[in-house]
Amino acid sequence: AQELMNKTNEKCFAKCVTKPSTSLSGSEETCLARCLDRYMEAFNIVSRSYISRIS
Amino acid sequence: AQELMNKTNEKCFAKCVTKPSTSLSGSEETCLARCLDRYMEAFNIVSRSYISRIS
Amino acid sequence: AQELMNKTNEKCFAKCVTKPSTSLSGSEETCLARCLDRYMEAFNIVSRSYISRIS
Amino acid sequence: QAQARLHSSIHMLTSMCWDKCVTGTPSTRFSRSEEGCLANCVDRFLDTSLFMVKKIEEQRAQHGQLS
Amino acid sequence: QAQARLHSSIHMLTSMCWDKCVTGTPSTRFSRSEEGCLANCVDRFLDTSLFMVKKIEEQRAQHGQLS
């Protein structure tokens, strides 16, 4: 779970905080919240595909 | 040899399969076959340069 | 210190030597010298921010 | 240990397929093309690995015949 | 060992913030926007980590209420 959080933070910071300023803006926080949900969804899609393929 | 295959797969998938669909297309397979040959060639060029420089 | 040098070489080669030719040109060397100073400066800015935040 | 390798493969594939398939700003759901890309990404990557192994074995067989 | 983790975090953050903030050819000094970006990059990355943890805890609490 730690590695999943590290990857999510890294990918979502890269996507949502393109010009770091003196605080996170509202639109950056909206982007981060959606990105968190989408990365978890992608992780689930990938896990299902991979496990069904190698089983 | 395992690491060379892993790297080749990663680089060639990135280059040749830009929009993964329901199967590998003929043009994707052509690209992959050429990419495999070119990556091996690049590996040989780099190995020769590096070994002759450090010897 | 070894890891800092490795990272600096990697980042500055990527930025300054875009088309490797038969020797480093004068403008590539100027770029590399500036890049070295800027990467060290960035490392110091990041270290200060990180240490003051986690203290 | 097999468990650790499995997890590490899934993290690598998620990261790679995310970069390939999710190109826009994250929305409340994936677009149809992002979803299709993600669903196919793992299978095509594994197909790619098998294809590469097959090509290498073909080349070895050819070289064997020539020698 | 804590020292090693600290160094590894600083190297990771320097590399990431360099790629995000320093986009032009290196000059004799950082531009004002590069300097501001670098100065804020670490703090916003750590804010991002905290924000993500908070979101996950909110979602867990909601799921708890529903069950």
Place this chain on the structure above:
Amino acid sequence: QAQARLHSSIHMLTSMCWDKCVTGTPSTRFSRSEEGCLANCVDRFLDTSLFMVKKIEEQRAQHGQLS
């Protein structure tokens, strides 16, 4: 162990020089510019490392004189 370090350097250099030099779709042979770039990439990377060490030693010597 020296063997392992040698292999790891060659893999790192191949990956880096591939990304820098091979920008188009793979063809049946490298273009002249791709081939030249690959042939020079390792040597210029090693030149870069030596240049950086020289610069750092110059700076240390200068600081030594000033103090």
